[in-house]
Amino acid sequence: MSNILEEKGITEERLENMLEKYTSKNVRLVNYEAKLYKEGVQYDIYKILINYQVNSGTINHLPIVAKVYKGVNSDWFGEEKERNEIVYENRVAEYLKGNEYIVKSLGIGPYNDIFLMEDLGEDTLEKEFVKSKEKNILKSAKNQNLIERTFLALISIHKHLDEKKIGNVPLQEHYTKKLCSYLKSIFAGKGKELPQSLLDKIKENFEPIDKYLTRGAIGNEIELDVIHSDFHASHIFIDSMKVIDFRLTIAPAQFDIVDLLEHPLVYNIFDNPRKKIENFLIEYKRKIELSAIKDSLKLRNLTHKEIKDKLGENGVEILDKIGRDRKEILTNNFLDIYYLSGMYRGIRAAAKSFSLEQKYPNLYEKLVENNPLYPKYRIWYLSHLKELFETIKKENGMIPNKDMEHLTIFYNILAENIEEINSNYEFVKTNSNQNKASVGI
Numbered sequence: 111m112s113n114i115l116e117e118k119g120i121t122e123e124r125l126e127n128m129l130e131k132y133t134s135k136n137v138r139l140v141n142y143e144a145k146l147y148k149e150g151v152q153y154d155i156y157k158i159l160i161n162y163q164v165n166s167g168t169i170n171h172l173p174i175v176a177k178v179y180k181g182v183n184s185d186w187f188g189e190e191k192e193r194n195e196i197v198y199e200n201r202v203a204e205y206l207k208g209n210e211y212i213v214k215s216l217g218i219g220p221y222n223d224i225f226l227m228e229d230l231g232e233d234t235l236e237k238e239f240v241k242s243k244e245k246n247i248l249k250s251a252k253n254q255n256l257i258e259r260t261f262l263a264l265i266s267i268h269k270h271l272d273e274k275k276i277g278n279v280p281l282q283e284h285y286t287k288k289l290c291s292y293l294k295s296i297f298a299g300k301g302k303e304l305p306q307s308l309l310d311k312i313k314e315n316f317e318p319i320d321k322y323l324t325r326g327a328i329g330n331e332i333e334l335d336v337i338h339s340d341f342h343a344s345h346i347f348i349d350s351m352k353v354i355d356f357r358l359t360i361a362p363a364q365f366d367i368v369d370l371l372e373h374p375l376v377y378n379i380f381d382n383p384r385k386k387i388e389n390f391l392i393e394y395k396r397k398i399e400l401s402a403i404k405d406s407l408k409l410r411n412l413t414h415k416e417i418k419d420k421l422g423e424n425g426v427e428i429l430d431k432i433g434r435d436r437k438e439i440l441t442n443n444f445l446d447i448y449y450l451s452g453m454y455r456g457i458r459a460a461a462k463s464f465s466l467e468q469k470y471p472n473l474y475e476k477l478v479e480n481n482p483l484y485p486k487y488r489i490w491y492l493s494h495l496k497e498l499f500e501t502i503k504k505e506n507g508m509i510p511n512k513d514m515e516h517l518t519i520f521y522n523i524l525a526e527n528i529e530e531i532n533s534n535y536e537f538v539k540t541n542s543n544q545n546k547a548s549v550g551i
Contacts, residue, residue: 114144114156114178118224128217128226129162129172137162140169144176151470153179157229173229174216209270211263213352230352235260236343239375240481248538253379256348257370261390263351264341264370268363269401271336282339282361285320285454286313292461296492296528299464308523315520318513322450323362334360341366343373364444364451367394372452372498374490375483378538384501391448392440442507449505452498453521460488490537492530495521 115125122139129137140161148155156176161169207214216226235256242248290309297304324334339357346353370376371387380386463484467474478484499521502509509517525531 114146114176114224115142115158118178119220120224120226124220125160126162129160132214132216133164135164137164138166147175149473149476151180151466151473153177158226175227175229177225177227179223179225209267211267211351211353212270212356213354227354228352230347230354231349233348234344235346235348236375236481238348239343239379240483243375243483243538248375249379249381257376257379259348259351260346260370261393263346263353264338264366265394265397267338267353268335268366269398271358272401281334282359282365283324285323286317289316289454289457292457293524295461295465295468296457299461299468300528302527308527312520312523315516315523318516319450319520322447322509322513323454335363337361337363337366339365341369343370343375362447362451363394363398364448365455367391368448368451368455372456372494374487374494374537377494384497388440391444395440395444442505445505446502446507446509449498449502450517453495456491456494456498460491463488486537489530489533489535492528493533493535495524495531 120128125142126137126139129139140163142158142160144156144158146154147157154177156178158174158176160172160174162172163169213230214228216228218225238256239248239253242250242253247253290313293309293312294304336358337360338353339359339361340355341353345355367390371390377383377387466477499517502517503514
């Protein structure tokens with residue numbers, strides 16, 4: 111097997127320099143072994159075990175991961191054409207230093223096509239849940255606690271991103287254009303053609319909805335945030351609770367929340383998922399708003415005692431009570447954006463599965479081999495659109511009647527042309543023997 115590090119211009123001297131920066135010690139490289147771990151569309155992943163010494167002492171073993179990119183995404187940086195995705199990833203890792211949930215970076219290769227980072231092990235959130243479903247224990251207390259931990263990690267990451275105020279992050283927009291592209295992929299994957307007349311009608315009725323994802327309802331502007339932008343279960347490692355594959359973009363924070371909670375495995379962990387998700391949303395809003403209040407009062411990073419000394423007993427009590435009332439914290443506008451995000455991201459997830467099968471059949475087969483549930487995801491995402499749409503109507507939020515009419519027409523077009531939407535598909539069959547528990551948030 112070719113030496114992937116040397117092939118990508120990472121000499122022993124360069125690797126030693128990376129190790130010294132990573133460990134903050136003077137080190138001597140002894141040797142290393144690199145093995146191909148996973149092939150992908152944009153990049154391959156290698157597992158590398160590095161053996162090194164500090165001051166001629168005993169040999170230390172450091173497992174790392176190398177992401178080797180196959181090409182450059184020239185559009186990602188807008189006008190900054192000379193910068194490719196790997197530089198961006200390293201830049202993100204540098205910006206996010208200090209957050210306990212972010213993977214640590216060793217560095218990048220001289221040709222900007224290889225990114226070295228700490229090895230997080232084998233166990234992702236998705237892999238754990240797939241195993242649980244096979245054993246018929248998906249609803250276990252352990253899995254519910256894993257979601258609790260992951261959600262707290264997401265809140266911490268969002269607060270960290272907000273604090274950093276990273277510049278030059280691309281604004282995610284043109285949702286109508288992207289949505290039409292996703293629907294073309296779904297139709298093509300099902301062996302059907304999306305007629306131009308139908309596509310025009312979809313555009314006409316989704317464009318009024320598009321503005322909710324970029325501006326919010328009239329008089330209820332949404333705050334666009336820097337988000338992870340691909341926060342799903344296969345990007346979350348559970349042993350140390352670390353998150354990988356940041357694709358930082360400016361978009362509604364709800365995109366990340368939806369990617370995590372409106373996932374077929376995660377959603378089916380709870381007996382009453384819609385109620386549970388509402389509790390998660392309340393907790394998210396409460397913690398984010400409390401963080402903003404603490405910032406305004408210059409209380410960030412202070413201990414409870416320090417806050418108490420500064421505000422007094424009554425001040426701490428008032429701070430503790432902020433956001434505990436659902437009506438006070440969970441606005442209709444926030445919910446509208448959440449459910450609309452759920453519909454948009456669900457279509458996106460289904461389309462990516464169909465597109466992968468069509469364009470990269472060998473890779474798709476490997477994904478299915480590693481996760482036999484993968485083909486069922488897209489069926490669930492499409493059937494789940496019905497519940498999300500019905501929830502929006504039931505919530506009766508801030509969307510005016512004329513826009514609800516557009517959304518209804520858009521949904522009906524999909525329901526009439528994509529049979530999975532009305533299939534009442536059950537991703538998980540009800541089973542009284544599952545270990546049920548109610549925990550946390």
